[in-house]
Amino acid sequence: MISRRVTLERERSRIFVAVVGAPLAAVATGCGMIAFLPFSAPLALAIGVHSIVPLWAVLTCSLPLLASMRIAWLLCGSMFVVPMIALWMRHAGMLA
């Protein structure tokens, strides 16, 4: 009974990380690329915007494959939080 519940929760976590985590991480990473790629602004904009969709798809397919959902959420969270903090710092003038 307990193992069935654990499996169910794990399945739910897998679906949640694929459906919610992947797009958030992809969009945040794309925005981070636009802001911080060492290319000219228009080129960085093109690369950043056009990398969101493939990144989203790859994350959705690969995140549920990770053995531990904790690692999947950690990876997803870092891909979302790091660019967002960097963007906030850039907006506040702390980063170039």
Add this chain to the structure above:
Amino acid sequence: MRLGARAYQTEWSLHAWIGVVCSVLAFVSFFCGVFALFRSELTIWQDPALHRQLGATEQRLSYEALLARVREQRTLPTGARVAFTRYEASHWVAVLIHDPATQRDTELWIEPQTGRVREGYSRLADELYEMHFVYQLPFGSEIAGVAAMAFFIASLTGILIHLKDLRRALWRFRPQLRLRFSSSDAHKVLGVFGLPFALMYAWTGTLLGLLTVLSGIVTTLVLPGDVSPGDASGSIGSEAELVRPMAASAPLDAWIERARTAVPERLVQLVVLDGWAQHGSILGVYFTGSSLVDSPFVEIDAETGALIRIASGAESPLDRANRVMFDLHYATYGGLLLKVLYAVLTYGTCAVIVTGNLIWLERRDPARRRAANRFLERTTIAVPGGLALASAGYFALNRLLPESLAQRAHWEFGLFLMIWAVAAIAAYCPRVLARHAAGGLCCAASVLLFAVLLLELLQRRVPSSLSPTHAELSLWIVDGLLLALAIGSAALGRRSLRHARSSAVEAAPILSTNTRTST
């Protein structure tokens, strides 16, 4: 290469669930995508007045005269956007008036040679085009974008789960086997064969559908206060210079000539007057572009006639990338044969979507014991079958409704929706066997399409020469599309009805044996 057992199971579940959840929406988008591919041909086909093409379309038009004609017919609201579109296959000019206050659009067609005005005959081409990205629903474009993304992920997971037998999946098709296996074979063969195209449709479709949302997010997070990604190329004129009202007697033709001088050797395709009788009005002159490269346009101050900017539409890398995405999606980089190939692959993708749902049902619940699976089965018939029948009905109504009918275009679309709704109700009716419903809808669609083609053959004049005009070619292309749809619907309907009959014959002895055993 082979995935581990757990990874295979995860990818299989992801593929199946995403496929089932987005299947219906994806089917609507793909089915109407073929109509979107042939939109300009359908625009000519839908109105008999446009069937006859007079003279060369390259001739210079007087946009001043066209605007005067529009103003005789309509009082242009302040701030209105008036767009004049020319089609290669017609000497008529389409005029679209958008009222920003009410957000309403009015379409007129003007014959420049005679000044004849035609209004609201049909919106068949536009409505089917808009249904490709579910524009009739609120946030339709975004919903279609998410469905395209789901299809993209389903395609990728499909590759992963068939890595072990990708080559065999390309050719193994055993129609004589049970439905579960024959539909699985068809799903794999069509899926693997059209895989590069499906990935391309889905990727470009996601971007086109979600570009507005992504632009908004990027503007908010990365470029606060800067230009949006869509306007990244910038402009020459400043706001202060643009604040001037446009005079009603503005010499449009002289200004368009100035734009032609700025972009030589290209034909004017679209002229847009944005902000009628308002401060800051702009005249945009759009020229025929080179596919995958550019689509040049010129913006002119509608008060002074001064050039604001001359742009190729591909100034920034983002513009160029977006242009490539658009051209790949709408097959504008090739000729007619490429469009035909796209259409064939798109119908193949429709079959992949339907067979995917069939595999789900036959594998998980062949007797349809669960209500959710019965609902899925009926939905898989109601939406695709209903759409096929309603589209056939739309084409028939276009030819049968009287020309004098008020609000004719609205009647056509309203009846199209009504046919779809009635077909869906019939498909959901539990007394009707699912396969009978599927067969009946497909056969009815086929009969209607053959009737439309028969009408066309009776009314159509034989081409005057061996080199048909663009308009004649458009009509034959649409007829070819309808013929393909009619034959496909007939084949599907026949197969469904035959399956229903053979299932009933197989079930009869089993039922009688069961009855004997129980007694």
